[in-house]
Amino acid sequence: MWTQVAVITPEDFAPRITAYAAEFSNLKFSTYLYRNPMECGTLVEQIQECDVLLFAGPLPYFFGTKALAKRSKPSVYIPSDEYTLTLNLGYILLNRNEGLRALSVDTPKKAYLEQAVAEWQLDSSGWSVTDYSQIIEEDGAPFDPERIIRFHLENYESGRSNLVLTSVDYVYERLRAQGVPCINMIVPEKSIRETVAKAAHYGQLLISENAQIAVGLAAINQWEQEEGGLDAGIMLQQMLLELGKETDASIQQLGLDQFILYGTRGSIERMTDRFSRMPVVGKMEHLFGVTVSMGFGFGMTAKEAEAHARIGLFHARKQAGSSAFLVTNEKEVIGPLGTGTKAYRLKSEDRELLRVSEQTGVSVATLSKLSGFVKLRRDNRFTATDLAEYLQLSRRSAERIVKKLMTHRFVESVGEEQPYQQGRPRAVYRINF
Structure with a gap:
């Protein structure tokens, strides 16, 4: 059976992915093109029929995440990691006259670059580096392509850098248009092939699962x-x-x-x-x-x-x-x-949930529901009424669950709310597991 793979990619990169159609004969590719990775959420919503989604990098995947949640389809992306940066630093060292002394770099995570620098045993003290680690770590730096463009322009115009290495196609196009010496991050063929192979694997799993x-x-x-x-x-x-x-x-x-x-x-x-x-x-x-x-x-x-x-x-x-x-x-x-x-x-292999269940006497199924309830909320705070509505229990039953968890300090009271002018205030709780 065929596996239909939707490829979300910049136009010039698409042929490098779809070229594997001959090698993976069970795959059919359809391409969905973007210029700015921030467009990918809308792009994912436009995809009609597919079995697996393949993103050209972590950025388009990040911006497609919310739309992905509605589709319930497996997805993969080509990594931009230590291996990618190691390859690019080697390319610059061997092929660019500017060399590596005054480099301006953007990367998903600075730690990736640090590891690549350690592999090459390079002196990076003269480099200017920025990242957008929010796509990997929730509290990291947010992705803003205009900020990254300004960062590279200021470095180049001030003389702090003589070459830009960027991991964002949109940034590369903008900088090139302004005459800034720039390299678009080279994606290793190995990374592309392994990602396509992963998409094929997910497709086979899906076929097996559907049966x-x-x-x-x-x-x-x-x-x-x-x-x-x-x-x-x-x-x-x-x-x-x-x-x-x-x-x-x-x-x-x-x-x-x-x-x-x-x-x-x-x-x-x-x-x-x-x-x-x-x-x-x-x-x-x-x-x-x-x-x-x-x-x-x-x-x-x-x-x-x-x-x-x-x-x-x-x-x-x-x-x-x-x-x-x-x-x-x-x-x-x-x-x-x-x-x-x-x-x-109904069952769980999560050791933490099993430990909480054993100590409190609250079933794993209920704890699993409670865990899902917290993930749906913007913060980890709720009232017994909130919990009762979600679990479709009486408020008294929800309060009994909360009380059991509070006894063992898995839930704590963090305040009160008064939704109506009359009546008793409601206690506000927070989960600690």
């Missing part, structure tokens, strides 16, 4: 033995059969109000629009006033997939109204499918 066995269970919750209830069962069956035809899945009836679906992970991904929605459940509620619960499960065997589907159905039935949940072969619970979809793990 996993999938089982779905659907049940009408508000079943009535009246004529309307019978109509609802028939309509649900028809809707599921239509979905089955579209996605190569088979449907069997277990009872008047229950159905089982057999397919692959790929078919369920298509059916749920990449696990983001399940339109059948909403239609049934609108047409017949009945609520429908659905659970999907993946596994390496039909038995494992059905067991996971029953877990999904259990979670769906705990919701108010119609809903659908999905449980992967790694026991990750995704749902309810639709607005506000969340994901957490």
Whole structure:
């Protein structure tokens, strides 16, 4: 099977990547071109069908990150690291009359350059160096192409540098247009090939993953033995059969109000629009006033997939109204499918979560949900009401969880908030794990 790779790259660099189409015969490339890496978020949103995204460097990957989160597709990027800088310093030393005495450099991270300098045993005391390490470290220097251009121009015009080495195509074009001696960072062929090979590997994994066995269970919750209830069962069956035809899945009836679906992970991904929605459940509620619960499960065997589907159905039935949940072969619970979809793990190999669970008696699944809750927020502060709404528990249940964690100092009180003029203030907490 083919793996469709979307390549996000500057125009002049694209042929170096797509040249590997002959070597990796299972790959098909489609190119999406940018001039400024800050455009890449918009560019990613324009990509139609692809299996893997390949970025020409860490910068376009960084600016495409937010859009990537919506696509749920594997992605890779060609690194700009110590190896790249070592190669470029060697090239300048051997091929440029300016030499290495007065160099102006921009790099994703200064530590990369320091390591390359140590490899060559060079004297870099006369160099001017800036980085944009925020793309690697959250509290690092932000990327601003205009700042980098000014940095190099000031160094050159003041005589502090006689040659610029830049890792940003846009900066290279601007400096060249102003007559500044400049080298665009040479990307090693080895790095390109290894990244393309990684994209091919992800493609094969995706094909294997999509072939996993999938089982779905659907049940009408508000079943009535009246004529309307019978109509609802028939309509649900028809809707599921239509979905089955579209996605190569088979449907069997277990009872008047229950159905089982057999397919692959790929078919369920298509059916749920990449696990983001399940339109059948909403239609049934609108047409017949009945609520429908659905659970999907993946596994390496039909038995494992059905067991996971029953877990999904259990979670769906705990919701108010119609809903659908999905449980992967790694026991990750995704749902309810639709607005506000969340994901957490029923099991964990995270030693810290296991330690917290053992000491507090709070389940790993709940701690996993709590961890996901914190990651969604801009800061690590919340109230019991915030937590109750996210976990879909009563406020009292959320307060009990907080109390258990506070007893062992995994949560601490950091203040209060008064959202309304009347009533008691709410305690504000912070997680320490």
